[in-house]
Amino acid sequence: MGRDFRLILQQIKYQNRIFWRTPVGAFFTLVFPLMFLLLFTAIFGNDEIEELGVTTAQFYAPALAVFGAASATYTNLTITTAIARDLGILKKVRGTPLPPWIYIVGRVGSAVWLALLSGVLMMSVGVIFFGVEIIGRTFLAALISFLLGAGAFAALGLMLAALVSSGDAAPAVANATLLPIAFISDVFIVNANPPAWIEFAGNLFPLKHFVAAFGDAFNPGLTGSGFSWSAGAGEYAIGAHLAVMAAWGVGGAILALRFFTWEPRGGENSRRRRSRVSGN
Template structure:
């Protein structure tokens, strides 16, 4: 096992490269690789847009109080988009890179190990922001979505999204160790993501789901991401319809922060650079 994990500047043909420059360079590389993968772009960025086009066209009425279904549905789609790019894409992409020996080769280079993860984090952040902007633009132009009208709501959108995508990214890196091979990664990850979407109030009004389903969903980040985002796009009066009688933003922050810690601990204890056959 290599011991070259220091964060000192790495020397290239152009001279020494500092830690920040290394991370940004790896991030640009990850973003380019993502955009070159047609499947990743379609699945990660186009899927939420397609879903909002379908559901908003079918359910064009109101859910009550003068609020359109689109206004409610967009919260789940934003949360799903963040989960897809943070959790699902990494949990599938990393096993493929591990299976191809990419991680093994990286571990044997002078590049600090943290640079690899920094690149993934930057890629997730860039694609997550782009996807959220795209979803909002489509919903505003085609379905008259009402954007947040106060600075406080925009701030809530920011911290809920940041905590949510951080938790999903860490969990995605940790979950990547479960797949036995790159080929099986999608089969392992996709069902988990789909089940979480159905029980977390993404496609349906959360309180219309069975109580036991709501309780199971409350154990995972996606439900709390959706709930926090509902406080941004829905009238304040809708908080009374939540299971807790309010949007519970304090609890949203606490649960997502706890999942960030859990995800980090799982990453540190379970991440593998090589396949089992490589030892």
């Protein structure tokens, strides 16, 4: 058991190292959400909301931290896992004594760790440059929501990796699913009054619940520590939001288990990618 635990840590480090050496992934996970924060505050201003005594960045920053977490887990895992399968790396790992679950836990652990880094970076920039305030009373509930949300989106990333045909298709499929949902999930547009059907659609998907569970922790107008099932008026509550995220996470994990393959898929794309790598 001690040995397996060491292997897990080592696999997480291995995946982290690959992440840091792939500038594109690092950019989209860490820098891209920050760019949104800069843009939003530049376009809409970072004015103080008088009745709450905080600036608008108080709402933008947590929502974008969640977006960064979804990129670090869902988008990253979909793309890197599908590419690793195309390259034959998954197949090779399967031929070693490394238990498959440790390899997967290593990938998920790395993704959640990077989500956490991305979130800490976003909130720190918010606090230092945009007057965002951290509320001690809700901190624990916010952290739990963030980790559970990142875990759920990691499971959904593995599911999508299992479903896409190739690493070439993965970025398009991941972004084409995440971005539209982000627009109806209070990530980019906060405090708007959308049509009822958009409200309804947003509630079906896990991202809006992720944004609410984490973002409400930074809303000084709400009361409570967050540890209750459902919010009363003016109250912060994560229970119901976490339940929706957990349901999506478990569903994603089940589909991932059902459709995951370690072998490259015999498609034009995967063959081309393999020959490109081996032929240089």
